[in-house]
Amino acid sequence: MRSPLQFSRNDSGMAAVLFAVLLIPLMAALGSAVDYSRSSTSQAALQAITDSTALALSNPRYTADMIQGGAEQILAAETKSGYAFANPLQVKASLSADGRSVTVTATTSVKNVFMARFGNDYTIIGATAQAYRAVTGSVELVLVLDTTNSMSMSNKMTTLKTAANSMVDTLTSDPKADVKIGVVPFADYVNVGLSNRSQLWLSGATDYSAGWSTPEKCTDVFPVIRTYNCVKTTSTCYNDGVPYTCSSTKCDTERATTSVRQCTPASSGTDWYRWLGCVGSRTPTPLRLTDDQPLVPYPAVRIKNPSASTKPCTTALIPLTKNYAAVKATINAMTPKGETYLPSGLVWGLNVLSPDAPFSEGAAYDAANKLPRKVMVFMTDGNNTLSLDSSKQWHTGNKRNEADDTTAKLCANIAKKGIEIYSIALMVDDAAAKTLLQNCASGSDHYFDATDSAALASVFSQIATSLQTTYLGR
Numbered sequence: 001m002r003s004p005l006q007f008s009r010n011d012s013g014m015a016a017v018l019f020a021v022l023l024i025p026l027m028a029a030l031g032s033a034v035d036y037s038r039s040s041t042s043q044a045a046l047q048a049i050t051d052s053t054a055l056a057l058s059n060p061r062y063t064a065d066m067i068q069g070g071a072e073q074i075l076a077a078e079t080k081s082g083y084a085f086a087n088p089l090q091v092k093a094s095l096s097a098d099g100r101s102v103t104v105t106a107t108t109s110v111k112n113v114f115m116a117r118f119g120n121d122y123t124i125i126g127a128t129a130q131a132y133r134a135v136t137g138s139v140e141l142v143l144v145l146d147t148t149n150s151m152s153m154s155n156k157m158t159t160l161k162t163a164a165n166s167m168v169d170t171l172t173s174d175p176k177a178d179v180k181i182g183v184v185p186f187a188d189y190v191n192v193g194l195s196n197r198s199q200l201w202l203s204g205a206t207d208y209s210a211g212w213s214t215p216e217k218c219t220d221v222f223p224v225i226r227t228y229n230c231v232k233t234t235s236t237c238y239n240d241g242v243p244y245t246c247s248s249t250k251c252d253t254e255r256a257t258t259s260v261r262q263c264t265p266a267s268s269g270t271d272w273y274r275w276l277g278c279v280g281s282r283t284p285t286p287l288r289l290t291d292d293q294p295l296v297p298y299p300a301v302r303i304k305n306p307s308a309s310t311k312p313c314t315t316a317l318i319p320l321t322k323n324y325a326a327v328k329a330t331i332n333a334m335t336p337k338g339e340t341y342l343p344s345g346l347v348w349g350l351n352v353l354s355p356d357a358p359f360s361e362g363a364a365y366d367a368a369n370k371l372p373r374k375v376m377v378f379m380t381d382g383n384n385t386l387s388l389d390s391s392k393q394w395h396t397g398n399k400r401n402e403a404d405d406t407t408a409k410l411c412a413n414i415a416k417k418g419i420e421i422y423s424i425a426l427m428v429d430d431a432a433a434k435t436l437l438q439n440c441a442s443g444s445d446h447y448f449d450a451t452d453s454a455a456l457a458s459v460f461s462q463i464a465t466s467l468q469t470t471y472l473g474r
Helices: 004-057 066-081 156-171 284-291 324-332 342-352 402-417 431-440 455-466
Strands: 090-095 101-113 124-132 139-145 178-184 207-216 217-221 222-239 242-255 262-266 267-279 298-304 318-321 373-380 420-424 447-450 469-473
Touching: 004 066, 004 090, 004 124, 004 242, 004 342, 004 469, 066 090, 066 373, 139 156, 139 342, 156 178, 156 324, 178 324, 178 342, 178 455, 217 242, 267 469, 318 324, 318 342, 342 373, 342 402, 373 431, 373 455, 402 420, 402 431, 420 455, 431 447, 447 455
Parallel strands: 139 178, 139 373, 373 420, 420 447
Antiparallel strands: 090 101, 101 124, 124 469, 178 318, 207 267, 217 262, 222 242, 267 298
16 A cells, blocks of 8 residues: 555646646747737737828828828838838728718738747737818808909919819818808908898998980080001009009091081980999998997998999808808809909908898807807908098098008907908018908918919818818727
């Protein structure tokens, strides 16, 4: 019979054998934990750079055909920073059909240290990120756009329409976005729309007629019988303040030595004075610089015997609305005409954003300008070429300094309301005009100097982007 001591020794031998048997899986488990920790760290790093790549690609400057290449380029640059990836990234990136989101997927592998001894050389890791760009909160935007004669040059008006329409599309691509947009086309005056003829904030909008008659008038004239020594000369002319080369011909003349009697017969008729939507400035002075006292009326600009072909008024403004088709229709209807009086556009841009009359679509002002965020985009291609006349109601004067002073005061008053102002100088060469626009903007990053028509599209895109927020979804 074996002693108890002998049995004890045999049990120890079995424990040693058991330990030897379990040692290999135990080491594998410990090694797997170490490799898992390393791959988890690399996975987190991959997710971080995939997130940042998706956010970068959500910028509207990346079109659908640029997304894949952009993702590869950004991720390649990011992975040069010492990430422990064993193989090059496999990248797939796409832009959603509605253009609102970018999806980026990246996969690679991490080299195992311990598990490689058991035939598992790599751990595959991957990350997916989806970035959205959209308006968050509530935004009220008014586009105050120059539609003067000079906008007919250098394809400026066509480019403006394209750029403004693109901005509308960008800001309203998310059906859940709370965005109201208004448009104020301006020149010498602003057209507030014929439907407002009977509003209390407007005076003198009734059409009227007046009869007239003139007696016969006769004069003796010496008619020209010959022209000679004609010389053609060129000079600098101006279209709404923009210089261009024009030509004229001057000739010597020879007149008859005998006079001829010419008579204008007596005549009579009726003149019509019609209101087509344009309005002048309020008096006294402080009222034309603010939206205060909204029921002190604006004077209607009545036109003598207007014709359908003349159309002396600009395209009618559209107040804040979520009818984006109507907004774009207003933009597309803009036609270059008239000269420049910047205060017209500014004061009606303010009126559109104001919660009070003339229009009431705007929400109450928020001191922090967040709920809602009120924004004015003010674009012009030149300086003031008109000013107030002696009555301080009509914009037929030529005192630029006075008009510039009014412009500066309006900008300051708009800023005091908390409204955010973006100003755009389109192909403006006048240094004083640029300074005026720079000072009007809500900071240096809110002023844009578009040196040609093509640059205007980029400017509107940048502004639209700045009004949006980029965020990640999963």
